[in-house]
Amino acid sequence: MATTARGGGEREPAAGSGGGGGAAAEMEVEAYRRLFPVAYFERHLRESVRLDARPLASPRDTSVALGLVGSADGSALVKFGDTTMVAAIKLEVMTPPAESSDEGSVAVDFYMPPICSPTVRPGRSAEVAPVISKQLSDVIMSSGMINLKDLCLINGKASWIAYLDIYCLNADGSLFDAALVSAVAAFTHCIDDGRVVTVPGELEGKTKLPLVNKDKRKLMLNNVPFSLTCGLHKEHILVDPTAEEESIIETFVTVVLDTLGRVVSVYKPGGSVLAYTSILKECITLAKRRAQQLRNILNESVSAMEVDKSS
C-alpha cells in the first residue's frame, strides 16, 4: 500500500516520488503515515476506505452506558470508537431571577483534562473546549429538549438548576457529537431525588409541592437533538472523523437534527472546501440516518437500565 508515493497535494522529497518503487518501497507503512499523512490518506480515499478501514459514510461503533457516576443525579458514559465522554448532572436548588421566576436553568460546561490528548497541557486549556461548551449549551437551549418550566419547584422562590459537566476522557475526533449524546443520555437518566425544599417563612418541614417528596421523577425530554459531524475533503464526505483524519481534513460540517426532523443547527466554521447545496443536503441525509441509529442505541441502554433496576 505504501509502495507508490503519489503527489497527493503535498510536497514530497524526490526520494519519495522519483524512484518509482525504489526508495519508497523500503519505507515502512508507519513511517510513510507519519511523514506524508495527506498522501497516505488520499491513497485510502481512492479505494473508498478510510484509515481505519471504514467505508466513507459509516460512523464508528457507539456505546452508551448510563448511571456510572453514583453520586450524580444523572450520568452517562459514551464511546464513539475511541472517543470517550463522561457526562454528569447535579441538581441544586436555586432562587430563580425575577424575569424568569417560573423557570429553572441548565449550566453546561465541557472540560478537556490533559488525560484526553497529548496536545492538551495542564494549566492551558484546549482551545476547542469553551467553543464546544458554548455550542452544546446553544443546541440544548434552541432544541427545546428541556422545558425549563419543568424545573420550577415553587414559583418565584425555588427552582432546580442542573449543572451538566462533560469530561472528555479520550479525544479521538467528533468531540461535539459524543458530548451531545452524553449530555442527552445523562438527561434521560436524570432523576430528581426527592429532596425536601423548605422556604424561609413557611411552615417547616412541609413544602408546597408534594411532588418533591414523592417518587423520584424523571425529567421529561422532548425534541431530543442528535448531531453528526462530516469532514469534507475534495469531493469526499467522511462521516465521524477520527483525530488523525481531523488533522488532515480542514473542513467540517456539523448538522444537528431533532426528533421532529427540524434542523437545530448547521455549523460549518470556515474551511477551504465550499459547501454547495448538494453537499449540505447529503450531510443532512446522513445526519438523519445517524440520528435514528443513535436514538435506537439510547433507547436500548435506557431499557437495559430499567431491567437492571427492577431485577
Next chain:
Amino acid sequence: FPVVEGVSIHNRFTNLKAPTLILNPSVPNLPRASEKPFASSPPTPPTPPLRSPSSSGALRNPSKHLLEKEKVSESRVSNLSQLALLWILPPYCLLSNWAGMRAMGMDRLDGRNANQMRPLTCSRNLLHRAHGSARWSQGDTIVLAAVYGPKAGTRKGDDPEKASIEVIWKPKTGQIGKQEKEYEMILKRTLQSICLLTSHPNTTTSVIVQVVGDDGSLLPCAINASCAALVDAGIPLKHLAVAICCGLSETGSVILDPTKVEEQKMQAFMHLVFPNSPLAVLPEGSSSKHDEPFEHGIITSVTHGAMPERGYFNCLDRGRAASAAISEFLRRSLQKDGS
C-alpha cells in the same frame, strides 16, 4: 414590489472625520427589482478602469498605505444608477416572502422591508500603527478590525509550513468569555480559508476585532471588517468573503440583516459567509463538478434556533442573493481607494 434598499451615500465633500450617512429609501428613478430577470448577470455598470493591476481586491502594495496615511478613505456610491445594487431575487421568492409578510401584517420596526439591509459603510486605513485596518458598520452594529502583518514564527502546535492567523476578539463591554472564544474560532477558520497560507510559511498574522456597537448581525459585520482589513494590509488572499445574517420567522418568511430585537423574536437566525463572486477569471475545478457557480458555496454557516429544513435552504437562497449585492459594494469600496 418596490424593493429598495438603503446604501450609504457619502457626499464627496464630506468632512473626512465625520462621515454623514444618508439613507435614501425612495430614489425615484430606481428600477424595480422584480423587473430584472434572475438569471441575468449583475446589472452594474462596467467597473472603472483599474490603474494598478493589483486592484482585483486580492493584492495591494503594502507600502502604498504609508504614502496615503493622511487620507482616510471612505466608500461612496457616486452614481445613482449604481444604486441598482439590486436584490437579484427569484421572483417567486420575493412573492412568497412579500405575501407572507403582508399576511402577517409584519413590518420591521425600522421601516425596512424583508429584503432590505441596513446602510453599509466601510472605511479603511483608520489606524496608523496597524498594518491594515477597517471599520465596517451595518446600521448600529459597528466593528473595527486591525491586522498586524506577518510576524515571524507560529505558535507551538501550528503547522510551520503554513502561515497561521490569530484572532483576538474584544467585546464592547464585559469580560472575555465563551462567546468571544467561539467568535474567535469561527473568524479564524473563516479567514484561514480565504488567505493564501502557503505564501508566507511560518508566520503569524494577527487580526484584532473590536466591537464598537452591537445591534444584531455582529459576526457577519466582524467578518466583513476583517476581510477589508486584510486587504488593507496587503495580505495575499484567494478571494474575498462576504457575510450576511438572515432571520427566519415562524411563518417561514426570511428577513435580512435583523437587529438585536428582531433576532430575539425570530424562530431562528443564521450567519452565512459566501465567497466574493469572481469577475474576471472563471474558476476551474469547483464549478464544473457541482452545478452551482462558485459563489454559491458556503464558507461558513452558524445557526441559532431550530428551523425546518426547507426554511434553512430558503435562507441560504436569500443570503446568496444578498451576498452578491454586498460583494459588489465591497469590491467598489476597495477599488475606489486603491489608487
